[in-house]
Amino acid sequence: MKRKVAILAAVGILVLLAGMMLSVMLGAKELSIQQVFHGIFGFEGSLDDQLVRDVRLPRMLLSVLVGGMLAIGGALMQGILRNPIAEPSVLGVTQGATLAVAVSSVSSLAGGAYGNFVMALAGAAVSGGLILLFSMHRASNQNFSRILLAGTAMSMFFLSMASVLALVGNRSQELAFWVAGGFRTSSWPAVAVLSFTGAAAMLVSVLLAGKINLLAMGDEMALAVGILPEKVKRQTIMIVVPICAVCVAVAGNIGFVGLFVPHIVRKIVGNDYRALIPLSFVFGAAVMVFADIAARMLMAPYELPVGLFCAFIGVPVFLMLVRKEKN
């Protein structure tokens, strides 16, 4: 088992590194490896150097961070809701953040460089809190199709609210790009916020992983071995919320990464969250880097929304998973 994890981790990191390199090199202007290294380590202010430092590098880092964090968020949700189909974007957490961002962009309620982050945090907190409330308040809500239906209904509501706001504020198409998800507006401050949140989330979730493992036996058994399930769930949601919030604020509404990445990793290493969470981060990051490359390159000079790629991989995995669901 240990060996499998090590091999998988090594493969993941190699793929990720390759993706990171390619992501910096490829684009409207293709750069060589030397140019990239020159831009990073020997910055002289040439156009290529600026391209590397101010555009490609932050974009690459953002896609790594967003992909990895979304994958962790999904894995955590699946852990506490005890279902492989749970995921922040399926359950409406992401869409709650999207709505909040739409509110702020139309009304300048929370301005400034970090306004979007603050608003997204508030939105994700409300929607994530609702899902947690739904699942804890009533036993029958443990029934997964109920939670999923509720999440879908809520997410549709959030999105349609957001689009109406955009319509009224004459910002509709900007919002559509947001909803579709992407990394067009990458900047270093965003990288800073994301890496800080990402590091914190990673740390806490690895600490929680052991408890989430026990939760898999059901609330009553978890209680029997001395874990307070409600507390673990609350703590977990408290990490998932900021994860979703910063990802939405930076990259918009990218769904399904948190669904298929942990699913595939789980197939290989099993349900041990201590391995699952870090590995999900690595593979989520790798997937996102390549998805972003594809989004830039496929129909250049136009950019495709990254979220679309993720949905294309994610929805089939989702359908495959639900077909297994017993009646």
Add this chain to the structure above:
Amino acid sequence: MSIEVKNLCAAYNERVILSDVNLKIPKGRITMLIGQNGCGKSTLLKTMARILPAKKGDIFLEGKNMAGMTKKAIARRLAVLPQSPVVPEGILVKELVGYGRFPYQKPLSGLGREDHKIINWAMEKTGVYELRERKVEELSGGQRQRVWLALALAQKTGVLLLDEPTTYLDMAHQLEILELLKKLNQEEEVTIVVVIHELNHAAKFGDHIVGLKNGEVLFEGTPEDVICRENLRNLYEIDAVLVNQREKGYPICMDYSLIGR
């Protein structure tokens, strides 16, 4: 013969459960299906009720091949009570029992006077008439089980199939249900087939016992004939200590242990 099963094969999600089962259910008797978990008892019952389609083979209900009968025609001759039916939210006892008249109703008509008479009769027979205005979800397990029985009775069929009707009930309520079945069998001459786990219940209330193992019939016959050490050894892989009660006419399992312990 009430039901005759010929060369029946059945499968659940591609997994073959029953392979080539031949069985005759005697008319006007209580038949008990026993066997280990997963041996195919429930599948056999559901296939006989045509809830599950048969992969191969034929089932004859009172001499007629069920393959050629419509669902409603079957439901007028054979009633089935699954293991854990769903209680619709907020439904009253009399409404639930009334669903037993569904196979007799035309698409647009409601319940007629005759239907109401039968519904009341079914509720009286099962002792739930006093509960008729209560909500089913508020009833206790034993009461609820009798309501389900009343529903099946309201179908006015000659055959009644039940899948573990005594699970989740305490000893007294288990007996109550089985006594009720016995009474129905004697007074109304209903042919009854029950899937059951409790061996002593099967011996006490059954006229005919069928032991199933790995989707095949291991033995069948009267309790006296088939409930013996040898058969139980084969069926459950247990060592049983049996006492034969001459005056009551059925054997009782006094003690049991796993083989080789």
Add this chain to the structure above:
Amino acid sequence: MCRSKNKKIFLAACILLAAAVCLSLTMGSYQMTLEEIFATFFGKGNRLWEFTIYESRLPRIVLAVIVASALGISGCILQAVTRNPLAEPGVVGINAGAALMVVLWIAAGTKAYYSVLPVSSAMLMPAVAMFGSLLSLAVVCALSYKQGIGAIRFILCGIGVNAAINAVISFCQLSMSKGDFNQVLTWTNGSLWGSSWNYIVLTIPPVLVLGGVAVCRAKVLDVLALGDELASGVGLSVHRERAFFLVLATLLAACATAVAGNIAFLALLGPQLAKKLAGNQHKVILPLSAMIASILLVGADVIARTLFSPIEIPVGIVVSIVGVPYFIYLMLKGK
């Protein structure tokens, strides 16, 4: 005993609906009194009154009632067939399928936005939507088919297909001109802005027929509530009936979606409230959920038109804003 109670409920619903209709007739950018309205109905109105009522407000109200009835019945059927009180055509991809087709239609067909759609195109819209929703139903059924269509599997697959279609819709929207895009957005969020007698004439017959069929066969829905096995035991061809009612619900939802876009929550709330009031006999709650949905939609439309007048907000949003708190309550109530 129950009969008289149901009669009272229906009477109350009728009165409420009438009140909502009257309110809707009087309110608007041009206020009218009740006397003026009745005068107009009896042929004594002036041209302004007649235009306001016959050309603007009445078609809107009638359309709202048709759309709401179709959605209410459709939701009620879906909830019974899937045995899930939260099911509605919006979340299982039926509306999304219709929306996708209409989006493609608008993107491909019309160049002039904010103007009246050409009549042929407007007439074809319901047909296109119908086709789209049937297509998505077919996809959902095919994906959830595994020895028959399981109720839970159907819902879950529907949610997945819904997500997929929405992703495609948002992709299509990106490449549209801003005008087209706003038109699509208004439409997908549910609105009655394009109401005209043409649409009414087109949608009344199918909604009446389909709704009638549903009410006539309501007993089957009652029996389906018993669970697949017992329902089969009392002589119901469960899989066939489920397929039949799914198509019925889809067609009804498609009729509504075709003329009014995605009005979320209405198909959920109508049946929910109806069940709360009148129990679980589908013969009663099918028509009742149609009426309750109508009251809600007519009322919501008044708000949508007058709240930010002269700007009109999509009526679907108003319904959602009313609906979401109730929905949350529904998820939290009880134990």
